[in-house]
Amino acid sequence: MSSLFEAIPFVENSLYERVISDISSQKYSIVDDFFSEEEVIALRHSLLLKYEEDAFKKSAIGNKTNELVKKAVRGDIILWIDENVINFAEELFFNKINDLKDYLNRTCFLGINQKEFHYAIYPKDTFYKRHLDTFQNDDRRKLSFVCYLNSEDWKPENGGELVLYLDNEDKIIYPFPGKVVIFESQELEHEVKPVNTPRLSITGWLKTR
Numbered sequence: 001m002s003s004l005f006e007a008i009p010f011v012e013n014s015l016y017e018r019v020i021s022d023i024s025s026q027k028y029s030i031v032d033d034f035f036s037e038e039e040v041i042a043l044r045h046s047l048l049l050k051y052e053e054d055a056f057k058k059s060a061i062g063n064k065t066n067e068l069v070k071k072a073v074r075g076d077i078i079l080w081i082d083e084n085v086i087n088f089a090e091e092l093f094f095n096k097i098n099d100l101k102d103y104l105n106r107t108c109f110l111g112i113n114q115k116e117f118h119y120a121i122y123p124k125d126t127f128y129k130r131h132l133d134t135f136q137n138d139d140r141r142k143l144s145f146v147c148y149l150n151s152e153d154w155k156p157e158n159g160g161e162l163v164l165y166l167d168n169e170d171k172i173i174y175p176f177p178g179k180v181v182i183f184e185s186q187e188l189e190h191e192v193k194p195v196n197t198p199r200l201s202i203t204g205w206l207k208t209r
């Protein structure tokens, strides 16, 4: 007689297991090549195309804040991605995200049933000051997810490091292409250091309802 668990095939994924153990021990995980070079090229092309189409709008903090205050805190330009209207590159992206989300839900019982993702461009001389990815009165964001879409020749001197503020050290992460950083949204304060070359990424959140 087969039990319920035998009826649902489960294949252990060593990369996802590493991500889970990293997050449970240190609240963040870094995967250097979560996306392949080809996938990064396709996603970067998609981002730049939308940027050229002038679809971007200035990012907003929370709901309503004045423009000067916003610029003093963050200077990125963002474009939300609607998963119902996606191109080929974005489909590749969401296939991987959904696979990871399903694995997390199955193994960690996180109850993630919502997500939101946006493209981001940090123009020269912009940054995002130290912050936490949760809004007041809204604790639905569980995991923050950042994926870098810079070109292969990205150099540390270009700036734009992500700094995670941990208890005993500051973890400095360079935004090399294909790299993904996942961290606990409600736990880790972080910052994007000023960039001196435009910096491209996709940022998003896995959320509970």
Ligand SMILES: O=C(O)CCC(=O)C(=O)O
Pocket (backbone or CB within 6 Å): 128, 133, 146, 161, 162, 190, 191, 192, 201, 203
């Ligand atoms: O781009 C990054 O490295 C982090 C972005 C970020 O902190 C945010 O959008 O909330």
Ligand SMILES: [Fe+2]
Pocket (backbone or CB within 6 Å): 131, 132, 133, 190
């Ligand atoms: Fe953030």
